[in-house]
Amino acid sequence: xxxxxxxxxxxxxxxxxxxxxxxxxxxxxxxxMGHTGTGLAQDGAAIFFNPxxxxxxxxxxxxxxxxxxxxxxxxxxSGTNEQFHTANKIAPPFTFYGVWGPKNAIWKLGLGxxxxxxxxxxxxxTWPGKYSSEKxxxxxxxxxxxxxxxxxxYLSIGAGFVYNRGTVDLTQALxxxxxxxxxxxxxxxxxxxxxxxxxxxxxxxxxxxxxxISHRSQVTTTxxxxxAIFTVPASLQAEFPQPNQFTASIPLPATNSIGFGFxxxxxxxxxxxxxxxxxxxxxxxxxxxxxxxxxxxxxxxxRQYQDAFTFRAGAQYQACSKxxxxxxxxxxxxxxxxxFVTPEVPDAPRYYLTGGLGYKLASRLDLDLSFEYxxxxxxxxxxxxxxxxxxxxxHVYIPGxxxxxxx
Amino acid sequence: MKNLKLYIYILAGVIWLNAxxxxxxxxxxxxxxxxxxxxxxxxxxxxxxxxxxxxxRAGQLNSYPSIIAQQxxxxxxxxxxxxxxxTEQANGSGYLSLTGFNPDxxxxxxxxxxxxxxxxFQAIPGFGNVTLYTxxxxxxxxxxxxxxxxxxxxxxxxxNLNGYFExxxxxxxxxxxxxxxxxxxxxxxxxxxxxxxxxxxxxxxTSGGAGDVLTNKNTFAYLYNLLITTMTANGAKGVVxxxxxxxxxxxxxxxxxxxxxxxxxxxxxxxxAIFINALVSASTYAxxxxxxNDLFVLTFPTSKIGQPVETPYGTLPxxxxxxxxxxxxxxxxxxxxxxxxxxxxxxxxxxxxxxASKGLAVFDAYTFLQNIKRNGIVVQGVALxxxxxxxxxxxxxxxxxxxxxxxxxxxxxIKAINAKYGSTVPLVDVANYPGxxxx
Numbered sequence: 140x141x142x143x144x145x146x147x148x149x150x151x152x153x154x155x156x157x158x159x160x161x162x163x164x165x166x167x168x169x170x171x172m173g174h175t176g177t178g179l180a181q182d183g184a185a186i187f188f189n190p191x192x193x194x195x196x197x198x199x200x201x202x203x204x205x206x207x208x209x210x211x212x213x214x215x216x217s218g219t220n221e222q223f224h225t226a227n228k229i230a231p232p233f234t235f236y237g238v239w240g241p242k243n244a245i246w247k248l249g250l251g252x253x254x255x256x257x258x259x260x261x262x263x264x265t266w267p268g269k270y271s272s273e274k275x276x277x278x279x280x281x282x283x284x285x286x287x288x289x290x291x292x293y294l295s296i297g298a299g300f301v302y303n304r305g306t307v308d309l310t311q312a313l314x315x316x317x318x319x320x321x322x323x324x325x326x327x328x329x330x331x332x333x334x335x336x337x338x339x340x341x342x343x344x345x346x347x348x349x350x351x352i353s354h355r356s357q358v359t360t361t362x363x364x365x366x367a368i369f370t371v372p373a374s375l376q377a378e379f380p381q382p383n384q385f386t387a388s389i390p391l392p393a394t395n396s397i398g399f400g401f402x403x404x405x406x407x408x409x410x411x412x413x414x415x416x417x418x419x420x421x422x423x424x425x426x427x428x429x430x431x432x433x434x435x436x437x438x439x440x441x442r443q444y445q446d447a448f449t450f451r452a453g454a455q456y457q458a459c460s461k462x463x464x465x466x467x468x469x470x471x472x473x474x475x476x477x478x479f480v481t482p483e484v485p486d487a488p489r490y491y492l493t494g495g496l497g498y499k500l501a502s503r504l505d506l507d508l509s510f511e512y513x514x515x516x517x518x519x520x521x522x523x524x525x526x527x528x529x530x531x532x533x534h535v536y537i538p539g540x541x542x543x544x545x546x
Numbered sequence: 547m548k549n550l551k552l553y554i555y556i557l558a559g560v561i562w563l564n565a566x567x568x569x570x571x572x573x574x575x576x577x578x579x580x581x582x583x584x585x586x587x588x589x590x591x592x593x594x595x596x597x598x599x600x601x602x603r604a605g606q607l608n609s610y611p612s613i614i615a616q617q618x619x620x621x622x623x624x625x626x627x628x629x630x631x632x633t634e635q636a637n638g639s640g641y642l643s644l645t646g647f648n649p650d651x652x653x654x655x656x657x658x659x660x661x662x663x664x665x666x667f668q669a670i671p672g673f674g675n676v677t678l679y680t681x682x683x684x685x686x687x688x689x690x691x692x693x694x695x696x697x698x699x700x701x702x703x704x705x706n707l708n709g710y711f712e713x714x715x716x717x718x719x720x721x722x723x724x725x726x727x728x729x730x731x732x733x734x735x736x737x738x739x740x741x742x743x744x745x746x747x748x749x750x751x752t753s754g755g756a757g758d759v760l761t762n763k764n765t766f767a768y769l770y771n772l773l774i775t776t777m778t779a780n781g782a783k784g785v786v787x788x789x790x791x792x793x794x795x796x797x798x799x800x801x802x803x804x805x806x807x808x809x810x811x812x813x814x815x816x817x818x819a820i821f822i823n824a825l826v827s828a829s830t831y832a833x834x835x836x837x838x839n840d841l842f843v844l845t846f847p848t849s850k851i852g853q854p855v856e857t858p859y860g861t862l863p864x865x866x867x868x869x870x871x872x873x874x875x876x877x878x879x880x881x882x883x884x885x886x887x888x889x890x891x892x893x894x895x896x897x898x899x900x901x902a903s904k905g906l907a908v909f910d911a912y913t914f915l916q917n918i919k920r921n922g923i924v925v926q927g928v929a930l931x932x933x934x935x936x937x938x939x940x941x942x943x944x945x946x947x948x949x950x951x952x953x954x955x956x957x958x959x960i961k962a963i964n965a966k967y968g969s970t971v972p973l974v975d976v977a978n979y980p981g982x983x984x985x
Contacts, residue, residue, distance in 0.1 A: 219572075268977070316980035320949075
């Protein structure tokens with residue numbers, strides 16, 4: 140009978156992510172140039188951008204960088220003049236690359252540790268969309284051992300195996316008020332792993348133009364036995380057994396890139412990149428609970444994402460032997476189609492502008508600074524499932540710093 | 547010194563992040579062609595903020611007129627004063643609270659009987675005892691009176707028969723002679739909302755067609771015209787709402803004939819039908835087997851079924867034979883449903899045509915609630931429907947709304963106002979208002 144009384148309470152917590160969760164901050168030199176790099180062999184970050192270019196690096200590298208960012212979003216509910224902001228939470232995507240090979244050998248080994256996906260949005264517990272999302276903290280670390288071989292003076296290839304470690308922490312309010320009218324809370328928290336690969340080809344053409352093609356495979360991260368924590372009024376606790384676990388799979392999509400490098404003289408380098416991110420893999424998100432009840436059912440949420448395209452361009456000017464100046468920018472399409480935009484990441488078409496400085500601290504030590512401004516265009520959306528209706532816009536300011544030692 | 551510098555950098559970073567927050571340009575709200583400087587609300591229990599079978603302070607504070615008035619503040623709305631019960635007598639008339647669930651999952655409710663605002667009882671000859679509440683004195687914008695029918699708005703002695711109206715009047719029952727219509731129009735206003743008319747049908751329906759009558763159609767049309775003409779006489783603009791389909795509320799849809807029959811058959815498989823005393827025509831009633839089109843009221847004590855009843859044909863089980871049908875008061879049978887529907891449709895045609903003739907906004911509550919009954923509604927990530935308790939819209943009495951339900955209704959009124967007058971009264975955040983409270 141309780142089933143009859145309460146069955147209609149549809150409470151499924153829904154995790155979602157979007158283009159915004161692809162973090163394009165994988166090397167400060169490259170960020171400075173609009174995050175191009177598929178068609179260049181700049182430094183150890185080639186492990187990420189194009190493993191095929193690694194063998195053409197003139198030196199060995201050890202480098203690390205960090206790009207702390209605050210993703211700032213605002214939401215204006217339809218029919219109101221109110222604005223709700225996300226809290227300022229700093230997410231620190233970092234990179235580490237090591238590249239080594241004997242002098243003049245045709246091969247190089249590499250290891251990359253980087254964070255290609257992640258998201259941190261905290262809308263708080265009192266905003267109008269709290270029953271969709273209060274907070275999402277998603278991180279994906281990729282560990283990528285890589286081998287690259289120079290087949291000829293003009294052609295090199297490379298590939299790496301990807302091991303992914305992902306963590307997720309998601310909270311949302313449940314529309315079950317306690318005696319004082321406070322809503323319940325759901326938190327899903329866990330970590331998981333996945334596997335994939337990254338491969339690329341790198342050409343040096345006779346004209347001096349360099350061309351790179353790379354494919355980073357989809358990495359399906361499976362979270363087994365994450366904690367499903369529900370805070371509900373005591374009279375409903377039996378419907379939300381504690382402790383409980385959940386299982387979910389998140390397809391971190393494949394990215395296909397083609398890039399061009401132009402080297403008209405020894406002062407200037409230009410780069411162009413095109414990425415296609417296979418978000419179409421993200422058709423639905425499925426949550427399975429270890430213990431289900433009439434109120435707590437497994438859920439299938441359609442997502443219907445579409446492939447997203449990014450166009451990037453950048454330039455570097457080697458002002459003198461010690462200083463390099465970089466700038467660039469890009470445009471990206473949205474992965475979330477209309478009616479499927481969620482507040483975890485208010486996905487939208489976006490542009491970004493970047494700048495950077497390179498300084499030679501010593502003959503073998505580079506300091507690189509980068510800065511990126513990214514703007515997501517305002518998008519007015521009514522989500523088909525939650526009916527959360529309003530206008531989102533977001534922007535991100537991202538400073539970055541890295542140190543590279545090369546020999 | 548080094549630390550100080552670090553702090554300055556961090557502080558600068560924080561200031562910069564806050565200064566550079568993204569902003570959206572939202573147009574300044576406008577009142578359009580309406581003037582919201584003094585808004586008054588007239589209506590019945592729904593307007594008063596009645597919930598969980600009673601009128602109490604927390605319910606009053608969540609009344610839809612108070613929500614609308616709060617949103618009108620952005621477009622020149624004035625102060626909005628409600629006849630609130632004091633905090634010492636916050637529980638007003640008393641109300642039901644949910645205390646838990648039985649092992650079979652049915653809800654357990656208990657009346658709240660402390661901190662009431664009852665000041666006494668007045669016996670009215672030929673009518674009965676009227677419960678009197680602590681008087682309210684002071685300015686008034688919310689004139690919602692639980693129980694009032696449109697039929698009663700010009701009835702001068704009404705202030706002696708309804709304790710909720712009596713508490714607003716200066717005089718004591720049984721000496722009052724001010725009609726509701728006179729009372730609400732005593733002080734000028736610029737904008738009004740009117741949601742009268744529900745009880746003209748609901749009173750009949752909730753008594754299973756046994757304890758009340760439907761207001762005569764011509765009377766309804768005459769009084770509605772009089773009401774709206776009076777309200778708009780000084781140029782005030784306003785919004786009116788239609789009368790909901792009585793069968794769209796959980797009061798009639800929670801205890802169903804198939805569920806009751808199924809429960810009986812579990813213990814007594816030989817039982818074929820539940821018998822009710824049903825309307826045949828005019829005022830003739832006759833027993834017959836119940837069908838799914840007959841509606842039991844939420845307050846029907848199902849434990850009565852099968853109890854022995856003495857009849858001329860011997861001792862027979864209650865509700866299970868044509869000689870011991872379920873009493874009329876517990877059932878709104880199919881013919882009574884049809885009769886009520888017919889009257890409600892007439893009332894609503896009247897409401898819409900009168901509103902149109904005076905250029906008023908209309909919130910079609912009939913269509914809105916019927917749509918929720920059929921399809922449910924999703925608001926800001928919360929799935930809501932017309933089910934009892936779980937639906938989230940209706941309070942524990944199965945007729946009146948939860949705070950969330952009232953907030954949704956307030957938004958529908960606001961949408962109707964904005965559409966009619968070109969205003970942009972902001973919508974309220976429904977997610978801030980709770981549904982049924984669980985212990």
